[in-house]
Amino acid sequence: MSGRVLIYGGKGALGSVCVTFFKQKGFWVGSIDLQPSDEADVSIVVTELTEWEKQDAEIQARTSEALSGDKVDAIICVAGGWAGGNAANRVFIKNSAMMCKQSIWTSCISASLAAHHLKEGGLLTLTGAVPALEGTAGMIGYGMAKAAVHQLTKSLAADNGGLPSGAKVATILPVTLDTPMNRKWMSDADMTTWTPLEFVAELFHGWMQDPTKLTSGSLVKLLTTGGQTVTEIA
Amino acid sequence: MSGRVLIYGGKGALGSVCVTFFKQKGFWVGSIDLQPSDEADVSIVVTELTEWEKQDAEIQARTSEALSGDKVDAIICVAGGWAGGNAANRVFIKNSAMMCKQSIWTSCISASLAAHHLKEGGLLTLTGAVPALEGTAGMIGYGMAKAAVHQLTKSLAADNGGLPSGAKVATILPVTLDTPMNRKWMSDADMTTWTPLEFVAELFHGWMQDPTKLTSGSLVKLLTTGGQTVTEIA
Numbered sequence: 001m002s003g004r005v006l007i008y009g010g011k012g013a014l015g016s017v018c019v020t021f022f023k024q025k026g027f028w029v030g031s032i033d034l035q036p037s038d039e040a041d042v043s044i045v046v047t048e049l050t051e052w053e054k055q056d057a058e059i060q061a062r063t064s065e066a067l068s069g070d071k072v073d074a075i076i077c078v079a080g081g082w083a084g085g086n087a088a089n090r091v092f093i094k095n096s097a098m099m100c101k102q103s104i105w106t107s108c109i110s111a112s113l114a115a116h117h118l119k120e121g122g123l124l125t126l127t128g129a130v131p132a133l134e135g136t137a138g139m140i141g142y143g144m145a146k147a148a149v150h151q152l153t154k155s156l157a158a159d160n161g162g163l164p165s166g167a168k169v170a171t172i173l174p175v176t177l178d179t180p181m182n183r184k185w186m187s188d189a190d191m192t193t194w195t196p197l198e199f200v201a202e203l204f205h206g207w208m209q210d211p212t213k214l215t216s217g218s219l220v221k222l223l224t225t226g227g228q229t230v231t232e233i234a
Numbered sequence: 235m236s237g238r239v240l241i242y243g244g245k246g247a248l249g250s251v252c253v254t255f256f257k258q259k260g261f262w263v264g265s266i267d268l269q270p271s272d273e274a275d276v277s278i279v280v281t282e283l284t285e286w287e288k289q290d291a292e293i294q295a296r297t298s299e300a301l302s303g304d305k306v307d308a309i310i311c312v313a314g315g316w317a318g319g320n321a322a323n324r325v326f327i328k329n330s331a332m333m334c335k336q337s338i339w340t341s342c343i344s345a346s347l348a349a350h351h352l353k354e355g356g357l358l359t360l361t362g363a364v365p366a367l368e369g370t371a372g373m374i375g376y377g378m379a380k381a382a383v384h385q386l387t388k389s390l391a392a393d394n395g396g397l398p399s400g401a402k403v404a405t406i407l408p409v410t411l412d413t414p415m416n417r418k419w420m421s422d423a424d425m426t427t428w429t430p431l432e433f434v435a436e437l438f439h440g441w442m443q444d445p446t447k448l449t450s451g452s453l454v455k456l457l458t459t460g461g462q463t464v465t466e467i468a
Contacts (some may be wrong), residue, residue, distance in 0.1 A: 002303065042257030056327040086389070087342075087396030088349035091291040096342050100334060104378070108321075108330050111374075114330030115322035135388030135451070137395040140345075144338070148378045148387030161371040175423070217369065 002026035003208070004072040006063070006117070008110050009079030010043070011035045013179035014127075015198050018076055021201035030066055032059060033079070042066040049101075056109050060116070067117055071117065074208050077110035078200075079103075084139045086186050096141030103127070103145035104152075106109040111156055114163055121166035121207050126153060128171045133234055150219055150234075157217025168216035170207065172200060173234060175222065195224045236260035237442070238306040240297070240351070242344050243297035243313030244277070245269045247413035248361075248431050252310055255435035264300055266293060267313070273438070276300040286335075290343050294350070307355040307460055311344035312434075313337075314446050318373045329452050330375030338386075345390055348397055355400035360387060362405045364455055367468055384453055384468075391451025402450035404441065406434060407468060409456065429458045437465065 005022045009015035010031025017037050022029050031040035034049075044062040081102040083095035107126045114124040129146040136143025153171040155161050163169060176182060178194035184231040200222065207214045219234035239256045243249035244265025247272040253273050255262050265274035268283075277298040315336040341360045348358040363380040370377025387405040389395050397403060399406035410416060411429035434456065441448045453468035 031278075046291070051329045052328050080314045086349075086394055087398065092346055092349075092396070093287050093342060096338075100338065103249045104330075104334065104382075108327060108378075110320040112326055114319075115326075130439040132385060135385065135390075137389050137392035137393045140386065140389045140395070141342075143389055144342075144382045144386045148338075148382040151366060151369065151381030152374065155371050155374045156369075158318055158371035160370045161369070161374070162323065209254070 008077040017197040071119040079106035099141035100147040301468040305353040313340035333375035333379040
């Protein structure tokens with residue numbers, strides 16, 4: 001076995017590609033999501049959806065059970081979602097609440113999992129967004145939640161952030177990922193600027209293989225043009 | 235009457251000083267808080283504490299009732315709180331949830347109130363924190379929630395943010411405010427670096443008197459040394 005990886009959002013577009021990728025590389029893979037993953041070695045299915053503390057307690061308990069004392073090499077949080085709307089929108093608070101759940105809740109629970117189950121020198125990745133580096137008037141809740149994840153990254157990377165000794169944290173900042181949903185809803189867009197999901201899975205694996213490639217606390221922009229993706233530190 | 239002001243957090247240390255200040259200046263003052271304010275013209279007492287959408291619905295309904303079609307000159311959100319802890323803390327998620335409620339919920343509800351009840355050219359103020367401009371390892375939930383408010387400020391200030399035409403938004407970033415609680419719990423600290431609450435109330439009033447003093451979207455640091463406070467744009 002190459003090692004152990006937990007993938008939060010293992011049934012999402014990016015998450016399921018990561019599950020497949022790490023299974024192919026010989027890893028034990030645990031998936032955390034609302035639905036079970038057929039490919040993962042263990043699926044932790046989240047049923048507590050209304051209270052953050054209860055959701056955390058459920059996931060912590062099921063993860064401890066699944067790992068029974070083993071530590072993991074990486075925790076990859078690729079859970080998330082998107083909703084639009086500005087402050088005058090009828091569903092502004094509803095959408096902001098959904099964005100907080102999908103990005104802030106999952107990122108903080110991942111950080112807490114990392115504090116307790118990640119190996120020393122292991123890797124925690126979170127998911128931000130390039131637009132949230134500035135204002136995001138047309139999608140206020142989304143940008144706000146992603147900005148919170150960006151700052152969380154800096155806190156976790158600091159000396160007393162609570163991660164195991166030598167562990168690193170990095171947050172990927174996509175612009176647009178090449179997902180089936182994006183292909184469906186933005187079929188007229190220029191897809192040569194969309195980041196392939198396999199690129200992201202390989203990026204994570206590269207950081208695990210050679211941690212010197214990564215400075216902890218980095219916000220890593222994924223910039224794709226003409227089908228080619230490069231990373232750039234924000 | 236000089237005008238109308240809504241103060242979210244009107245029973246807090248800073249909020250109650252703002253209520254007194256604006257009453258003295260001849261304003262109609264509405265207070266939104268968990269407790270009624272004796273000084274305010276109207277108190278909106280928040281009873282929905284567990285669900286963000288329900289809390290918003292309660293406050294929107296009570297505010298519409300209190301204003302019966304009148305618009306306000308300013309909405310001042312000085313609600314907030316503090317909790318420490320890193321990702322390994324036993325109460326990390328509990329404290330993060332509390333910080334989101336106290337800072338993100340109140341700021342977004344204030345933004346929504348502004349979209350519907352603020353005059354054209356009016357003022358919305360939110361409350362951030364200087365430390366959240368960087369990582370905050372010892373108080374992760376607090377810094378994350380404040381960073382979200384900082385980014386929210388930028389979204390609201392943009393063209394399509396949802397605020398009324400010509401309205402401005404600014405977020406104050408205190409370091410330490412000179413509150414009774416801080417005097418009680420940090421009695422040995424150098425209080426000459428703490429920002430007096432009256433300074434903040436006067437700052438808000440100054441922006442209302444002369445909006446040209448303020449660029450919308452500003453994150454305004456409050457820096458106090460030797461008892462003297464200056465503002466600096468982050």
